[in-house]
Amino acid sequence: MTDASAGNASQNAATARREDAARTGPMLAADGRPLKASLNRALRRQKMRALLLIAPLLIFILVTFVAPIIDMLFRSVENQIVSETLPRTVVALDDWDAQDLPSEDVYAALAYDFNEAAERRRHTRLGSRLNYETTGLSSTFRRSGRGIEDVGETYAEQFIDLDEAWEEPETWTALMAHPDWLSAQAEWAAEAEAAGRDFDEPEPAFRLAPGIADVLPETADAYRSFARTIQQEDEDSPTEEEPWNTVYLALYRDLAAQPASAVAAYFGPIAAELAAADAAVDGFETVSLREVFGEMDDAWAEMPMWETIDAFSDPYTAGYFLAAIDLQLTPDGIEAQPEDQRIYILLFQRTIFMSLVITISCVLLGYPIAYLLSNLPARTSNLLLILVLLPFWTSLLVRTSAWKVLLQQEGVINDILVWVGFIADDARLQLINNQTGTIIAMTHILLPFMILPLFSVMKTIPPYYVRAAKSLGATNWTAFWRVYFPQSIPGIGAGCILVFILSIGYYITPELVGGRTGTFISNRIAFHISESLNWGLAAALGSILLALVLVLYWIYDRMVGIDNVKLG
Amino acid sequence: MGLTSNAQDAFVTFDRVQKSYDGETLVVKDLNLQIGKGEFLTMLGPSGSGKTTCLMMLAGFETATHGEITLDGRPINNIPPHKRGIGMVFQNYALFPHMTVAENLSFPLEVRKIGKSDREAKIKRALDMVQMGSFAGRRPSQLSGGQQQRIALARALVFEPELVLMDEPLGALDKQLRETLQFEITNLAHELGITVVYVTHDQTEALTMSDRVAVFDDGRIQQLDAPDTLYEEPKNSFVAQFIGENNTLTGVVSKMKGATCEVRLDDGEIIDAVPVNVSQVGERTQVSIRPERVEYNPERLTEGAHTIHAEVLEFIYMGDIYRTRLRVAGHDTFVMKTRNAPDQRRLTPGEKIEIGWRPQDCRALDA
Numbered sequence: 001m002t003d004a005s006a007g008n009a010s011q012n013a014a015t016a017r018r019e020d021a022a023r024t025g026p027m028l029a030a031d032g033r034p035l036k037a038s039l040n041r042a043l044r045r046q047k048m049r050a051l052l053l054i055a056p057l058l059i060f061i062l063v064t065f066v067a068p069i070i071d072m073l074f075r076s077v078e079n080q081i082v083s084e085t086l087p088r089t090v091v092a093l094d095d096w097d098a099q100d101l102p103s104e105d106v107y108a109a110l111a112y113d114f115n116e117a118a119e120r121r122r123h124t125r126l127g128s129r130l131n132y133e134t135t136g137l138s139s140t141f142r143r144s145g146r147g148i149e150d151v152g153e154t155y156a157e158q159f160i161d162l163d164e165a166w167e168e169p170e171t172w173t174a175l176m177a178h179p180d181w182l183s184a185q186a187e188w189a190a191e192a193e194a195a196g197r198d199f200d201e202p203e204p205a206f207r208l209a210p211g212i213a214d215v216l217p218e219t220a221d222a223y224r225s226f227a228r229t230i231q232q233e234d235e236d237s238p239t240e241e242e243p244w245n246t247v248y249l250a251l252y253r254d255l256a257a258q259p260a261s262a263v264a265a266y267f268g269p270i271a272a273e274l275a276a277a278d279a280a281v282d283g284f285e286t287v288s289l290r291e292v293f294g295e296m297d298d299a300w301a302e303m304p305m306w307e308t309i310d311a312f313s314d315p316y317t318a319g320y321f322l323a324a325i326d327l328q329l330t331p332d333g334i335e336a337q338p339e340d341q342r343i344y345i346l347l348f349q350r351t352i353f354m355s356l357v358i359t360i361s362c363v364l365l366g367y368p369i370a371y372l373l374s375n376l377p378a379r380t381s382n383l384l385l386i387l388v389l390l391p392f393w394t395s396l397l398v399r400t401s402a403w404k405v406l407l408q409q410e411g412v413i414n415d416i417l418v419w420v421g422f423i424a425d426d427a428r429l430q431l432i433n434n435q436t437g438t439i440i441a442m443t444h445i446l447l448p449f450m451i452l453p454l455f456s457v458m459k460t461i462p463p464y465y466v467r468a469a470k471s472l473g474a475t476n477w478t479a480f481w482r483v484y485f486p487q488s489i490p491g492i493g494a495g496c497i498l499v500f501i502l503s504i505g506y507y508i509t510p511e512l513v514g515g516r517t518g519t520f521i522s523n524r525i526a527f528h529i530s531e532s533l534n535w536g537l538a539a540a541l542g543s544i545l546l547a548l549v550l551v552l553y554w555i556y557d558r559m560v561g562i563d564n565v566k567l568g
Numbered sequence: 569m570g571l572t573s574n575a576q577d578a579f580v581t582f583d584r585v586q587k588s589y590d591g592e593t594l595v596v597k598d599l600n601l602q603i604g605k606g607e608f609l610t611m612l613g614p615s616g617s618g619k620t621t622c623l624m625m626l627a628g629f630e631t632a633t634h635g636e637i638t639l640d641g642r643p644i645n646n647i648p649p650h651k652r653g654i655g656m657v658f659q660n661y662a663l664f665p666h667m668t669v670a671e672n673l674s675f676p677l678e679v680r681k682i683g684k685s686d687r688e689a690k691i692k693r694a695l696d697m698v699q700m701g702s703f704a705g706r707r708p709s710q711l712s713g714g715q716q717q718r719i720a721l722a723r724a725l726v727f728e729p730e731l732v733l734m735d736e737p738l739g740a741l742d743k744q745l746r747e748t749l750q751f752e753i754t755n756l757a758h759e760l761g762i763t764v765v766y767v768t769h770d771q772t773e774a775l776t777m778s779d780r781v782a783v784f785d786d787g788r789i790q791q792l793d794a795p796d797t798l799y800e801e802p803k804n805s806f807v808a809q810f811i812g813e814n815n816t817l818t819g820v821v822s823k824m825k826g827a828t829c830e831v832r833l834d835d836g837e838i839i840d841a842v843p844v845n846v847s848q849v850g851e852r853t854q855v856s857i858r859p860e861r862v863e864y865n866p867e868r869l870t871e872g873a874h875t876i877h878a879e880v881l882e883f884i885y886m887g888d889i890y891r892t893r894l895r896v897a898g899h900d901t902f903v904m905k906t907r908n909a910p911d912q913r914r915l916t917p918g919e920k921i922e923i924g925w926r927p928q929d930c931r932a933l934d935a
Contacts, residue, residue: 462660462662464658467658468656469664470648470649471627471628471649471655471733472679472723472724473651473679473680475679478679482675483675486666487666
């Protein structure tokens, strides 16, 4: 390179520097695109690669873990069963004042709803759902499922007495069914006949005749409910079945409610029979639906049933959450549960208290061990670490059962204490099937989760800090307390979070050794999941537990700082 | 160096101290050392030579297996470290990470139960001493390595100990910072009149900072002398090799002539040398010559001294000096350093020259 060109080059470099400094806009890459965009493009490939690598696990977690949890949490507020099973009743109850039993209209709506629910065998499910809120409703619903067939029978008989045609399915289909559906249904029936037994083509879904819903709104609704139900549930054809008694009830209510002119304006099929019936209904013998239901089961004629249905008629409810904190939803608002039914607050308190005791015992027992481990030569400490890990390789069930053997009143520990003479033979200690048992067994089981983070943090505290402290004049204790201990706090924090969160949700051990007083909230959750089948309440309890853990985590973060947590 | 090292007025003494960790080998073998008050003594040696162990015994973190260590006349073998009142600076600074700079400095004062106002005055003075007055509120992690070491130094001095131990305090710093701090530490030590025992494996550091240097090897002090004596007059071949750059030729003593002797090198050439630890004709010896004492310019060679043949293998221009690698008496690693002066000729590889040195610069040491 000649001197001239060298000078030129350095001059160019200087100009470029000046330009860089003068430009205020975004930094540009060599090709003139913004540097950020170029960088992003360069990194995108890497990011995609990383995403691909984690994709299988991510999908697995989402499908098998996150989605079920979200679904489960959703159940804690979900309450569609009432409005889905009793849609008409829920609507009819909208303007109920909750002072007195509801009107006949509500009972009629209940009759239509319940009839369909009973035919579809959904009433018992709703019964057990409402039974969580008001005890006894489950049996009411079960019993009413059998009685519902007879509701409206009085009217059915009177209509048939009036005109035998009302007994014929054809009369009803002619009145109610859309002509298109009738021909489709006939076609289907013919095909079914021709094909014989193996025919599995679905029936065409029932459709109402145009305009009929204007003339006979309740009847049309009740008949459609009947037609669809027998099509779907029994695979029978509405053309061959006599309608339910509640359809006659609906017809009576429609005709009784309609002015004569409305029926007179109807010119569709069966107009003549309808006009005759309309003329006759005023002389029909009537029954009180409230009494009919009351005879079926007393609960229908009492307030709690209606209050419960009304309170839980919304598709979403806070009821499970309220129940989870010993409150209940009543028409007068939120109230405390009766004293003898309050258990969840107590259980939460007990769970938190015992988890705290377990965590503290783990710190007290684990800290010296971890300190020793981290200050021993590597060979010895590895050996001892294996001993710490040994419980991990033994089944949880085996360990817990071992504690049962050790702790029971005729067990090893009591035997030794009696033998040594610390306690009298008739005053053996109750060490199991209570809180003591749970705390002892869980401290033992969770101890490694405390020791490992403590150990890994202590391992990174160099010995020269304590030496420095001593050389500065600190006694052994001061050097430990003011220099070593503060540096081990991240390990204590990590261990405590780990042990506390694990223990707050622990299930097996409290179940096995906790007895009546040493069980946790998780045992109650399990009970609701697998025995009482009140999944909503279980989900609410679980959500509260999850929220509790998150709150504690947040408090910890504010106090200690989550950056201070070290697991290794 | 005017300090006389007799056991009576010594501040620190090691008296026949031995140390073994495993009961089989001695890490420190029969150590005798007197350190005067106000003296800056450096323990220099390769790793594993026992120098750090000696320092730890003095600090109280290791106990001597045998022998006695006294501090200001008191035996301290059974005094725990926190009662010895010795300041210490560690290689990794060992500043407490969870405390601020001021809290770090306050720590030794608090454990001595010094009142708050007194503490603050002392902390301020100590920080000013190391020019870190404005950093009191920082955490150690917010400081650079050099700053941390200054704080560590201030912390070791803040409780006014008479003896300060430094264990390779500058080992983790870069060269330039190291030189600045070397200078600051020695100045501070002399200003405050404290006694410093300094451990390092960096011989430049040892030579520039110390009043005396103890060269350790194999658990023994090989030589204990002022830096210039150590460099100019190494007492054995280990010290000669370890301190500074050194050329070694091997041969047999062929003639003793009182203050000098003649050595017949392995290829038959004869050179003059000062017998240091050889005493009779026929003994094998390693002859040591510093590269900067080798001359090839005939005008500068001493009258009557032996010269030997050399072949230039490599010539390196290093700015202030030229470094020439020669083949001498069969050795390919013989180095000659010459000052870059106007009258100095640049040699070319392959050139055959005659080299020589003053007989007193050539020391016949143990083989």
